[in-house]
Amino acid sequence: xxxxxxxxxxxxxxxxxxxxxxxxxxxxxxxxxxxxxxxxxxxxxxxxxxxxxxxxxxxxxxxxxxxxxxxxxxxxxxxxxxxxxxxxxxxxxxxxxxxxxxxxxxxxxxxxxxxxxxxxxxxxxxxxxxxxxxxxxxxxxxxxxxxxxxxxxxxxxxxxxxxxxxxxxxxxxxxxx
Amino acid sequence: xxxxxxxxxxxxxxxxxxxxxxxxxxxxxxxxxxxxxxxxxxxxxxxxxxxxxxxxxxxxxxxxxxxxxxxxxxxxxxxxxxxxxxxxxxxxxxxxxxxxxxxxxxxxxxxxxxxxxxxxxxxxxxxxxxxxxxxxxxxxxxxxxxxxxxxxxxxxxxxxxxxxxxxxxxxxxxxxxxxxxxxxxxxxxxxxxxxxxxxxxxxxxxxxxxxxxxxxxxxxxxxxxxxxxxxxxxxxxxxxxxxxxxxxxxxxxxxxxxxxxxxxxxxxxxxxxxxxxxxxxxxxxxxxxxxxxxxxxxxxxxxxxxxxxxxxxxxxxxxxxxxxxxxxxxxxxxxxxxxxxxxxxxxxxxxxxxxxxxxxxxxxxxxxxxxxxxxxxxxxxxxxxxxxxxxxxxxxxxxxxxxxxxxxxxxxxxxxxxxxxxxxxxxxxxxxxxxxxxxxxxxxxxxxxxxxxxxxxxxxxx
Numbered sequence: 001x002x003x004x005x006x007x008x009x010x011x012x013x014x015x016x017x018x019x020x021x022x023x024x025x026x027x028x029x030x031x032x033x034x035x036x037x038x039x040x041x042x043x044x045x046x047x048x049x050x051x052x053x054x055x056x057x058x059x060x061x062x063x064x065x066x067x068x069x070x071x072x073x074x075x076x077x078x079x080x081x082x083x084x085x086x087x088x089x090x091x092x093x094x095x096x097x098x099x100x101x102x103x104x105x106x107x108x109x110x111x112x113x114x115x116x117x118x119x120x121x122x123x124x125x126x127x128x129x130x131x132x133x134x135x136x137x138x139x140x141x142x143x144x145x146x147x148x149x150x151x152x153x154x155x156x157x158x159x160x161x162x163x164x165x166x167x168x169x170x171x172x173x174x175x176x177x
Numbered sequence: 178x179x180x181x182x183x184x185x186x187x188x189x190x191x192x193x194x195x196x197x198x199x200x201x202x203x204x205x206x207x208x209x210x211x212x213x214x215x216x217x218x219x220x221x222x223x224x225x226x227x228x229x230x231x232x233x234x235x236x237x238x239x240x241x242x243x244x245x246x247x248x249x250x251x252x253x254x255x256x257x258x259x260x261x262x263x264x265x266x267x268x269x270x271x272x273x274x275x276x277x278x279x280x281x282x283x284x285x286x287x288x289x290x291x292x293x294x295x296x297x298x299x300x301x302x303x304x305x306x307x308x309x310x311x312x313x314x315x316x317x318x319x320x321x322x323x324x325x326x327x328x329x330x331x332x333x334x335x336x337x338x339x340x341x342x343x344x345x346x347x348x349x350x351x352x353x354x355x356x357x358x359x360x361x362x363x364x365x366x367x368x369x370x371x372x373x374x375x376x377x378x379x380x381x382x383x384x385x386x387x388x389x390x391x392x393x394x395x396x397x398x399x400x401x402x403x404x405x406x407x408x409x410x411x412x413x414x415x416x417x418x419x420x421x422x423x424x425x426x427x428x429x430x431x432x433x434x435x436x437x438x439x440x441x442x443x444x445x446x447x448x449x450x451x452x453x454x455x456x457x458x459x460x461x462x463x464x465x466x467x468x469x470x471x472x473x474x475x476x477x478x479x480x481x482x483x484x485x486x487x488x489x490x491x492x493x494x495x496x497x498x499x500x501x502x503x504x505x506x507x508x509x510x511x512x513x514x515x516x517x518x519x520x521x522x523x524x525x526x527x528x529x530x531x532x533x534x535x536x537x538x539x540x541x542x543x544x545x546x547x548x549x550x551x552x553x554x555x556x557x558x559x560x561x562x563x564x565x566x567x568x569x570x571x572x573x574x575x576x577x578x579x580x581x582x583x584x585x586x587x588x589x590x591x592x593x594x595x596x597x598x599x600x601x602x603x604x605x606x607x608x609x610x611x612x613x614x615x616x617x618x619x620x621x622x623x624x625x626x627x628x629x630x631x632x633x634x635x636x637x638x639x
Contacts, residue, residue, distance in 0.1 A: 013626075036195065036364070037622040038395040046392055053400045057408070075320055075329045102333045105419050108411075109341040116349040116408050120356060123401045124386070127394045129359065133387025140367035142390055143360070145195030145622075 005031070006156060007138055008163045009170035010147040013039045019166035020045050020149060026162065029152040034137040036144055057119040064114025068107045072096075076103075138174075187630035188282055190468040195622050198469075202361070202618040203368055205464040210611055213463065221603035228597005231590045232307055240310050244587040249573045253591040254304045255423075256565040257598065260448070261301035262343070262420055263441075263561060266413055267449025268294025269350050272357075273409035276402065281628055282477050284620040285469045288361075289460060290453045291354045292613070296605040297452070298347045300598040305339075307594070335422040342419040346412055353405045356398070361614040363388035417445040424568065430511035431572030434499065440492035444564060447485035447531070450478050451557035458551045460610060469616050472545050479544040482557065486535035489564075493532065507577070515571040519584060523567050530560025 010016040017039060023030050024045060033042060077096050096103075124130060142148045149168075153159040156173060163171050189198075210218075235242055245252055268291035275283035306312045318340045320330050330337050362385035371378045388394070421441035424432035454475065461470040500512040516524050534556045538544040543553075575582045609615075626632050 033392040034390045035392065035395060036199075036390060037360075037619040038399050039392075040623070042392050043396045048393055048396055051393075051397045051400045053397055054404050057404045071320060072332050076332050099333070105335075105338040105415065105422075106332055106341045108415060109338075109345040112349060112408050112412050113341075113345040116345075116352060116405060119401060119404060120352045123356070123397055127391075127397060129386035129388060129394075131383045131386055134382070135387040135389055136363075136367070137389040137391075143364040143367045143388075144199045 004153050004156070005174040006151050006153050006159055006163075007170075007172055007174065008149045008151060008166075008168040009139065009141075010149070010167065011145065011169050012167075013037075013147065015167045016147040016149070017041060017045060019163075019168065022166055023149070023151065028159070028162075030149060031152055032150040034139070034142040034148040034150070036142055036146070039147070053119060053123060056122050057115045060118035060122075061111045061115035063118075064111040065107060067114065068110035069096075069103075071110075072103050072106065181627040181633070183633065185628070186471075186473045187633050188285065188469075188471065188473060188628040189621065189625055190471055190630050192631040193468065193625060193629055195625065198616075198618050198621050198625065199364060199368070201465065201468070202614045202616050202621075203365055205611060205615065206365055206613070207368070211463075214607065214611065217603065218607045221600045221607060224596050224600025225604050226597075226600075228594050228600055231593035231597060232303070235307055235590055235594070236310075236312060240308065242588060242590045244585055244591050246583055246585070248576055248581045248583045249570055249585045251573065252566075252570050252585050253587050253595060254308045256562065256569055257595050258301050258304035259420055259441075259565045259569075260562050261297045261304075261598065261602075262417065263445035263448040263565075264452045264558075265294040265297035265301060265346075265449065266417060266442075266445035267453045268292070268297075269346075269353070269409050269413045270446055270449065271453070272353065273406040273413065276406040277410060281624045282474050284617050284624060285466075285471075285474055286453065286457060286478075287620075288354075288357070288613070288617045289457055289610075289615050290449075291350060292606065292609045293453060293456055294350055294449075295347065295354065296602050296609075298343065298350070299605070300602050302343065302347070303598060335419065335426050338419045339423060342416045346416045349405070349409060349412060353402075353409055356401060356405070357617055357620075358384075358613065359386050359388045360390065360398070360619040361617065362386075363390070364618060365614060414442050417442045429572050429576075430505070430507040431515065431568065433508075434496060436492055436495055436499070440489065440496075443485045443488045443492065444531075444561060447482060447489055448557060448561035450482050450485070451554040451561070454478055454482075454550055454554040455558060456606065458547055458554070460615060464610060464615060466616060469621060472547070475547065475550055476545050479538045479550060479553075482554075483535055483538040483544070486531060486538075486557070490532035493528065510575075511572055514575055515567060518571065518575070520567065520571045520574070523563050523571070527560055527563040527567050530556045531564060534560070 008019075010019060013035070016033070016035070020030060020033065020042065024047075030046060033039075033046065035042070073096050076099065077094075128135070137143070137148060138150065139146065139148050151159065151163075160171050243253070268287070271283050271290040272287040275287075306315055309315060318330065318337070330340075362381055366378065366381035366385045369378045369381060418438035418441065421437035425434060425437035427433060457470055458475070461467050497512055497516070500508045503509075514520075534553060537549075537553065543549045570585050574584060
């Protein structure tokens with residue numbers, strides 16, 4: 001499988017976008033695109049599914065809010081305090097609801113903390129990003145100013161001819177390195 | 178596709194290509210430090226060590242080595258704390274709020290502004306820590322199960338809200354900053370030659386988390402950045418609101434006002450932007466970023482300083498008005514004493530530096546002049562330190578019992594710790610400027626075609 005991968009290198013984001021569109025029209029199997037910066041519209045052209053990162057953030061936020069509420073409820077209302085209720089600065093801790101206004105800041109912070117951190121960890125997990133990961137793109141120039149498209153092909157000559165018409169500046173087989 | 182209104186000024190000067198941006202952002206990391214850097218770094222290290230010595234002296238001997246007394250039991254420490262937290266506000270405002278508003282000019286400055294935020298919050302965090310007297314028990318501020326029966330933290334206390342607000346702010350800002358840094362670290366990693374510099378290659382490989390720039394990763398990257406910005410925006414406003422509640426929920430005349438949260442948040446943005454300007458005007462010169470951090474960027478920041486400075490001025494006047502209008506004589510005296518009492522000079526410096534001087538930014542020539550901006554930003558930094566000093570010390574020094582009225586004078590330890598945090602801050606910032614990509618280069622590349630001066634010229638000719 002490895003020997004029928006071809007890399008096409010582009011040096012402009014607009015040319016890249018129209019080329020990927022053409023490849024899709026030609027029903028070429030575009031495996032991956034490596035870019036130095038987010039190219040807007042590329043995910044639509046590649047027919048990538050919408051990412052669900054924002055949904056995870058919402059769920060984590062809800063978990064944070066629940067965790068905060070349970071924590072505060074246990075510490076301030078129901079736990080050991082129950083046998084020794086305290087009136088702190090005119091804010092008696094008999095019921096959660098009556099005390100809620102002064103709990104809002106901490107509840108808010110915990111919601112944000114859970115949503116922010118857990119979403120970031122999910123992002124690292126899903127993208128397999130971690131310190132020590134050795135993965136890089138096939139061409140180091142893709143973090144500088146080049147755009148690389150990885151295509152699976154059946155007939156190299158034919159694909160090469162087609163890619164040249166799209167404005168690729170370099171075309172090579174995977175094992176050509 | 179990359180059209181932008183032609184009346185908008187370019188945000189990237191000169192005839193740049195994507196590759197130029199890479200080279201110029203990587204330059205300070207790859208090059209050697211010049212003697213200005215070493216001089217500044219050496220001075221900062223000396224200040225930092227002096228500060229650490231004063232901190233050690235404080236912890237070893239006790240809080241008594243500070244200038245605090247029974248009447249003024251909060252002074253320089255909390256003033257410095259609020260000052261640093263305020264400075265730490267512009268970074269997240271620039272990267273989060275301006276991202277939500279799709280302000281392209283944020284991209285050149287958000288990396289450094291956020292570094293400043295994180296380093297500023299670290300300095301701020303030192304003050305409550307050492308004021309505890311026994312900092313090795315600092316973990317007591319967290320709700321940790323313990324062996325002492327019902328010994329829990331009090332969730333009704335604004336000081337505990339501070340613990341949660343500041344730890345959330347520091348950690349979420351750091352993560353937000355780091356996620357943006359990963360593609361830029363990958364850029365540096367791919368430029369380092371493994372044979373010449375294997376350690377550097379290894380270091381930047383570790384830092385870049387194996388980033389490869391796949392389309393799906395960029396899609397997630399953008400959504401994560403947007404959501405983090407959405408989360409960080411209310412966070413910025415909440416943090417300084419909560420800091421202001423340390424004062425506003427108490428019953429001290431001069432502190433007990435409902436205007437405090439918005440007033441503090443605006444003051445924080447005001448001082449934060451001033452510090453961003455102080456730092457960036459130096460940075461853009463030292464590491465040759467003048468093409469990316471342009472006069473236009475400085476002008477935009479000056480407009481924000483003018484706006485927030487005027488709002489802070491309104492808050493000062495509202496406070497005076499409300500004190501009079503409330504009819505409470507203690508409140509009236511607190512403000513009369515603040516403006517005309519023995520600390521009148523602090524009040525006058527605050528008014529001059531924060532309200533009067535920033536009004537100069539109405540003049541186009543001044544807000545587009547680099548030297549004027551630098552000088553004015555220093556004035557704002559000083560003014561905002563005085564604002565916190567005025568609020569804290571003048572409200573305390575003449576309390577309810579006239580026999581205990583007194584004045585505050587800082588000891589060398591107070592001053593030493595404050596200078597030490599300035600040194601520590603600059604040590605961190607200078608090390609950052611030599612090892613991190615100081616401009617978010619991946620993001621800059623996305624706006625090159627719409628906001629680069631050469632591209633705009635071609636666009637206008639068509």
